[in-house]
Amino acid sequence: MKREKHFLIWTAAAAALVLLTLSLVWLQGTGLFRPSSSEPKPAKPADSSAASPAQSLPAPPAPPVPTRLGARAQISLLAGDGHAGLHDGPGAQARFADPYGLALSRAGLLYVADGGANNRIRKITPTGVVSTLAGGEEGFKDGLGAAAAFNTPSGLAMDAAGNLIVADTGNHAIRRVSSQGQVTTLAGTGQAGFRDGPAAQAQFNGPIGVAVDGQGRVYVADTYNDRIRVIGADGQVSTLAGGRFSGDQDGPGAKARFDNPTALVVDTQGLVWVADSRNDAVRRISPEGQVSTWARGNPEDEKDPLRRPLSLALSHDGYVYLGVMRRGAVLQIAPSGQLHILSQGPAAQMARPSAMVLSEQGLMHVADAASYRIHRLQLQAPGTPEPLNTSAMGPAADLSLPATAGRWPLRPQQQWHEVVGTPGEVRGRHQGDSRDHLHEGLDVKGVMGSEVLAMADGKVSSPMAAWGLGQNSEGLSLDTLSYIHMRVGRNARGQVLDPSRFLLQTDERGRPESMRVRRGTRFAAGEVLGSINTMAHVHVELGINGYKRNPLLLGFSGFADHEAPRIEAIELFSADGRTRLQRKQAGRLLVPRDEAGLQVVVDAWDRVDDNEDRRRLGVHSLGYQILSADGQPLPGFEQERMEFEFTQLPVDTEAVKTAYAPRSGVTVHGSAVTRFRYVISNQVREGRARVGRWPSATLPVGDYVLRIHARDFAGNQARQGRDLPLRVY
Numbered sequence: 001m002k003r004e005k006h007f008l009i010w011t012a013a014a015a016a017l018v019l020l021t022l023s024l025v026w027l028q029g030t031g032l033f034r035p036s037s038s039e040p041k042p043a044k045p046a047d048s049s050a051a052s053p054a055q056s057l058p059a060p061p062a063p064p065v066p067t068r069l070g071a072r073a074q075i076s077l078l079a080g081d082g083h084a085g086l087h088d089g090p091g092a093q094a095r096f097a098d099p100y101g102l103a104l105s106r107a108g109l110l111y112v113a114d115g116g117a118n119n120r121i122r123k124i125t126p127t128g129v130v131s132t133l134a135g136g137e138e139g140f141k142d143g144l145g146a147a148a149a150f151n152t153p154s155g156l157a158m159d160a161a162g163n164l165i166v167a168d169t170g171n172h173a174i175r176r177v178s179s180q181g182q183v184t185t186l187a188g189t190g191q192a193g194f195r196d197g198p199a200a201q202a203q204f205n206g207p208i209g210v211a212v213d214g215q216g217r218v219y220v221a222d223t224y225n226d227r228i229r230v231i232g233a234d235g236q237v238s239t240l241a242g243g244r245f246s247g248d249q250d251g252p253g254a255k256a257r258f259d260n261p262t263a264l265v266v267d268t269q270g271l272v273w274v275a276d277s278r279n280d281a282v283r284r285i286s287p288e289g290q291v292s293t294w295a296r297g298n299p300e301d302e303k304d305p306l307r308r309p310l311s312l313a314l315s316h317d318g319y320v321y322l323g324v325m326r327r328g329a330v331l332q333i334a335p336s337g338q339l340h341i342l343s344q345g346p347a348a349q350m351a352r353p354s355a356m357v358l359s360e361q362g363l364m365h366v367a368d369a370a371s372y373r374i375h376r377l378q379l380q381a382p383g384t385p386e387p388l389n390t391s392a393m394g395p396a397a398d399l400s401l402p403a404t405a406g407r408w409p410l411r412p413q414q415q416w417h418e419v420v421g422t423p424g425e426v427r428g429r430h431q432g433d434s435r436d437h438l439h440e441g442l443d444v445k446g447v448m449g450s451e452v453l454a455m456a457d458g459k460v461s462s463p464m465a466a467w468g469l470g471q472n473s474e475g476l477s478l479d480t481l482s483y484i485h486m487r488v489g490r491n492a493r494g495q496v497l498d499p500s501r502f503l504l505q506t507d508e509r510g511r512p513e514s515m516r517v518r519r520g521t522r523f524a525a526g527e528v529l530g531s532i533n534t535m536a537h538v539h540v541e542l543g544i545n546g547y548k549r550n551p552l553l554l555g556f557s558g559f560a561d562h563e564a565p566r567i568e569a570i571e572l573f574s575a576d577g578r579t580r581l582q583r584k585q586a587g588r589l590l591v592p593r594d595e596a597g598l599q600v601v602v603d604a605w606d607r608v609d610d611n612e613d614r615r616r617l618g619v620h621s622l623g624y625q626i627l628s629a630d631g632q633p634l635p636g637f638e639q640e641r642m643e644f645e646f647t648q649l650p651v652d653t654e655a656v657k658t659a660y661a662p663r664s665g666v667t668v669h670g671s672a673v674t675r676f677r678y679v680i681s682n683q684v685r686e687g688r689a690r691v692g693r694w695p696s697a698t699l700p701v702g703d704y705v706l707r708i709h710a711r712d713f714a715g716n717q718a719r720q721g722r723d724l725p726l727r728v729y
Helices: 002-030 655-659
Strands: 072-079 099-104 110-114 120-124 130-135 153-158 164-168 173-177 182-187 209-212 218-222 227-231 236-241 261-266 272-276 281-285 290-296 309-314 320-324 330-333 339-343 353-358 364-368 373-380 419-421 442-445 451-453 475-478 481-484 486-488 503-506 512-516 528-532 537-542 566-573 588-591 599-605 621-628 641-645 677-679 683-685 688-690 702-711 723-728
Touching: 072 339, 099 164, 099 364, 099 373, 110 153, 110 164, 120 153, 130 182, 153 353, 164 209, 164 218, 218 261, 218 272, 227 261, 261 309, 272 309, 281 309, 309 364, 320 353, 339 373, 419 537, 475 486, 475 528, 566 702, 599 621, 599 702, 655 677, 655 683, 655 688
Parallel strands: 099 153, 099 353, 153 209, 209 261, 309 353, 588 723, 641 683
Antiparallel strands: 072 373, 099 110, 110 120, 120 130, 153 164, 164 173, 173 182, 209 218, 218 227, 227 236, 261 272, 272 281, 281 290, 309 320, 320 330, 330 339, 353 364, 364 373, 419 442, 442 537, 451 528, 475 481, 481 537, 486 528, 503 512, 566 599, 599 677, 621 641, 621 702, 683 688, 702 723
């Protein structure tokens, strides 16, 4: 017994000694404990490849860089060739149909909700390789990978377990997708409606935005219910804020009002940030449901950048980033409320910045849904030189046209209708400057009350596809075609045509307030979209938001144009446009060699076959040549310089005053003479408008001919009145 006791004591002591030795070795390796010694340790050979345990531990993550207001943005293309379609593979060759929502994993994988005809969840590696994770057919079905079905997936978010949360807009449901592509339905019945309660019985109405908080709660921008909903960890759906009617009102819970909320983010404090799109506002909701307005645009100011916010992201230190529909810009707003435009104008114009997500390193990814592209946006330090834009922006120049088969927007669809307005024409207002804006589409004459018909099959992609209820400019956007100057979804008596697709909104008193057509709604060619209002024509636009194209590209049955444009006058002005050159010598206009340059103004117009004699239309393209006195082109002018071309229209609101001189104007309905006075010493083409001057100082003293080239869309060229004899002195 005594011997056994001694054995146990020795065994325990030995075990303790071994444990102590191992602990000392570990502490030495970590550097937390080092034995004292009078002898220095031998130096580690410089070429040794062996790493100590301390060196093998991962370095702590660098603290996030503070955000600065006013940073410049370097935009680069990650994926998408600008064509609508379906193609996996390297980013530059990949194709999307409607890349609307984005989510970013910790591993750097970017997920894309690709709606339109694709109805898939796509995945992009950090190097830009695109693949399909789940979905394919348009429908409502759970399953693994291609066995699952979505209907217009929109917003994306990622939970703590790495699952994707999808706002499945066309199915009025919230779906969950595992990293392996297993799709399940988190909430929603598949039918539009409004109902709180157990997830399987809850109903939504075209939800577009989703977000997840640290506790796993899912927040939903229930867009066409104008509410913010919450799916709890217990599967119960409740309403955080918003009520039965749309509106713009702060306050608690159900007393607050939203109008088409499309995107949301939850911050670390539990505040829900909402892009309240039709209210031109950013709203905040406390965990208790108290709603307040944090930032707001001015709908009366066309130049206000905060118009129609569509996507939303937050930095680690409280900066808000917005993608806005109007002008297609990305905005940065400091916590103080100061606003900076990160990207705008033709070099960085986005057609529909539908989603944005920030990485932990501050790299932003932006989905430009209507350009079928995904971009990276890197913020540069203030004071750095203007970065070059290395991204291909906008849809591809040769983007496929809608399959209209020659249809018109009126009955009979395969027969001629009178064209009363073409793209690029100057338009004014009844009061004020007659050069208010450029006409962006084709006007087709029709009787007030006549039905407006879809020219091609289409699927609504915009979350705010209808606008302007009761106004002259009321219209509907259907994929890449827009129809304007009509009662959307209503006949001549104001009756709603199809309440399941045209959602007439009323206020508390039952008065009509707006018309909505959900994202994901389909229409077939020939279906009735509404009726012509008091404008007595249908305005058809091709393309969207800075990338409008000439609808004559579509080809219309029976349309013909054999008449050449007419040039009424060619005038030269001083550089500031105030002084007209009028002195002549030997039948030639005297032109000084002015270092400041001159303005060249051409008064011209066009007609098409079978139009009324009084109808004047704009010219499609204009340019000039400089000829010697005997009619030979000068060196550098062997080919005409075409400075104007209205195939793609500029987004700049001031472009109309770059294109047209004072005393230009057009009256659509009246009988007043229409004047198109083009300033062709400027340049308006390829979506841009630039001010320029005709450099008369580059010509030696002598006699010349200024020849104007004016063509219509069919290629007919003006022959009469195109030459102006000059004498440079």
